Amino acid sequence: MKWLPVLVSLSLTAGISGAEGMIQPAYSKTAPHATSSTIIPRRNSMNHVPKRSETKVEARWKLEDLFADQAAWDKEFSAAKSLIAKISAFQGTLADPAKLKACFEQEDELSLHVERLYVYANMKHHEDTAEPTYQALSDKSKKLSVETGEALSFITPEVLSLSDDALDKMIANPELATFRHTLEEMRRQKAHILSKNEEALLAQVGNMSSAPGTIFNLLNNADLKFPKVKDENGEEVELTQGRYIQFLESKNRDVRKEAFQAMYDTYGKLKNTIGATLNANVTKNIFYSRARKHDSVLAMSLYGDNIPETVYTNLVDTIHKHLPLMHRYMNLRKKLLGVDKLHMYDLFAPLVEEFDMNITYEDAKKTVKESLKPLGDDYLNVLQHGFDDGWIDVYENEGKRSGAYSWGAFGTHPYVLLNHKDNLNSMFTLTHEMGHALHSYYSDTTQNYRDAQYTIFLAEVASTLNEALLMDYLLDKSTNPKEKMYLLTYYADQFRTTVFRQTMFAEFEKIIHERSEQGESLTPQDLSKIYYDLNVQYYGDDMAVDEDIAMEWARIPHFYNSFYVYKYATGFSAATSFSKQILEEGAPAVERYLGFLKSGGSDFSINILKKAGVDMSSPEPIEQAMSVFESLIGQMEELTK
Known part of the structure; x- marks a missing residue:
């Protein structure tokens, strides 16, 4: 349903640590400043967080x-509550195309x-997760979401109770053209939609179902305290x-080791609690x-995006x-660090001695804009506006939520949360x-409200394409062998963390769900062994x-x-293909890519990518x-000869 929010995402660089940020399941809005020189000076020691x-x-x-203020939020909250009370008037009338249209509009x-x-309540909460005022507002918004889901839960079952012939006529009705993709999706999902009463019951379970993620979020971002190192x-x-x-x-191995051990020792002390949370x-x-x-x-998780399990x-x-490529890269890293065992x-x-890249936020913005010039003036103008x-x-x-994400609400510009370091x-x-x-800006300004929502399967393509163009720009400019080696290492680490590491995460999820589905245990010891063996x-x-x-x-x-x-x-792979096309073809590829950004969720994800020139x-x-990754390793090996 359109009202259920979801944050998008963490940058691929955030994926390096594997714990940068919480993707909060709750709104299917996947996008998931002032840039003056007075932005916070770096406090120049890591021992003070403002x-x-x-x-x-x-x-x-x-x-x-x-x-504008809390009063405006309260006023809109009241308006939403009023609409919830009114929507039930459409129950039993949706066989009439005019009534169905009016119901969809409401x-x-x-x-x-x-x-x-x-979105507002949770972003305010993310500014300082320990602030009780916005913890309460976030909870209030979540309860409203659940209440709304329950109120709207009659729509899909009632539409799907129509005969196939009647539903086909609805899909073909020009008066319902705005809602055609919605109706086609309903028909596709017919086998998995329950009765009206069952759907209402599932909607009521919403508050309980969000508990594991909510508990972990508060534990991880607000309550968990780490030692000094x-x-x-x-x-x-x-x-x-x-x-x-x-x-x-850090260049000091003792510093790295102490921080690493302190981090996991802290989590280890809570293994039973967090294990129970993940199990739940x-x-x-x-x-x-x-x-x-x-x-x-x-199967359920892929079904929403219409992605084949294959x-x-x-x-x-x-x-x-x-995996031999990953092992080859680990061997190279071991040699470059000069250690007996990595x-x-x-x-x-x-990996490059005495080469540091200290990049202020202001410099980062300038470099990012330069690197995205291949996408054209219109893209650059919107970027500067942001x-x-x-x-x-x-x-x-x-208390600020860790990591990074993009989020927002239709009709208002997107927002980005960072925790910038230089x-x-x-x-x-x-x-x-x-x-x-x-991506959100172009989707929201091109498509109607329903069709603007792109899937998370597509979300990581636009973000990763930007990273690929930035890396190409930096490598092209580099003349210093040490800098080039640093960048090649950085890019290789993107493959390690974004393709290999995230696939390892995906395999871990697959294993633990399959074991639980088969009735096997998932104790903290089980989880740790599975995870260790994958590493x-x-x-x-x-x-x-x-x-x-x-x-x-x-x-x-x-x-x-x-x-x-x-x-x-998969997003990284699609972005690799897009960047290759844009850099080699120029304008025609840019036009296809901007068409992808503007498509929102107006078609199935696989089809949107195919139309733009990438077949996932x-x-x-x-x-x-993988061929690009192999090329990077080869270049690094040449530089080390």
Whole structure:
């Protein structure tokens, strides 16, 4: 349903740590500032995280563009409640095309109200997750979403109770042309729609079904406290989610090791609680899959996007085929670091001595814009609008939700949450999330409300395409061998984290759901063994797979939006294909790509990509990505001779 919100996503660079941000299942709005020089100066030591009140206004998003104040939110909340009370008048009338049209129109009006209310309340909550006022507002919006779902739950079953002939006539009716894709989707899903009473009951379960993700989110972002560790200067610094990767990027191996062990020791102390939370999420998924008569949770998860299961299994199989490339890269990394055995905490250590890329937020914006010139002036103008007009919340503050995402509500510009650090990783995160934001902008300004919503299967394509163009730009400009090696390593790590690592996550999800579906246990020890064994398989003999990594499953927020992460790998592959076409063909490929951005959800995902020139029903895009990865490794090996 249109009113159920979903955040999109984390940048591929966020996927490096595997715990950057929570994808909150709740609104099918997948997009998921001030840019003055007065933006927060970097506080220049990692031992101070400012309070929200200490951050510069110029570095914050302008949520007042969505609601001017709390009174405006309350007024719209009342309007939504009023519409909920009215929608029931359409029950029993939907065989009449005129009534059906009016019902859909009122559903859209109500959905848009709830979308706006939900997005605002949760983004305010994300500014400081410990702030009780917006915890309460977020809860209030979630309850409204569930209430709305219950109120609207009669529509689909009633439409599907029509005979096939009557439904075909509805689909062909020119008066219902705006809703044709909706009706076609209803017909496709007919086998999995329940009776009116059963649908109402499932809608009421919504509050309970969101509990595992909500509990993990609060535990991970608000309540979990990490110990202090020593930085490179020997100073005691509090470990946080936002600082973790910075510690792992340290040139000092002792710093990396201490932060790594402190992180997983902290999660290990809560393994039973988090294990129960993840187990509850798996159980919830199985409940829904069986209630809706799907063969499995995987089948149910792919069904919404109309993605064949073979797309998922072919991804895992194709990556397994290319695991020797990952092992080859690990061997190269071991040699470049000059260590006898590579450890998990060495994966982010700089490979090029005395080469640092300190990139301020202002510089990052300029470089991102330059790199996206191949997409044309219109794209660049919208991008600048986003930089200048309050789309972005830039820096970390106490209690702020970790990671990065793009989100928003139809009719208002998209928003982007960052936790910017002055490094290359954050510059890639910026271009990634602006890729999401501009996808939403083009979809929302081209399509009607219903058809503007693109699937999450498509969401990662636009973001990753931006990253590919940025990397091409940086490599093309580079003349310094050390810089080139740094960039090649960085790009190779994108493949490692976005294709291989996310596929490993996807395989982990598949294994734990299949085991639970077969009635097997999923104790914390089971989860840790499954996860540890996958790391051994994926990283190969040159990696000393530390026992601590067995607890990493406990800090992966993606697992609470199940069977999502494979889309990072497929999105990366599609983006690789798009970038190749754009750089080689120019204007015709750009036109096809902008057509993709403007398509929203007006057709099935596979078809939208095919029209734009990328066929994800074949393994070819994944094979193309692997050939690029192999080329990067080859270039790196040449530079090290």
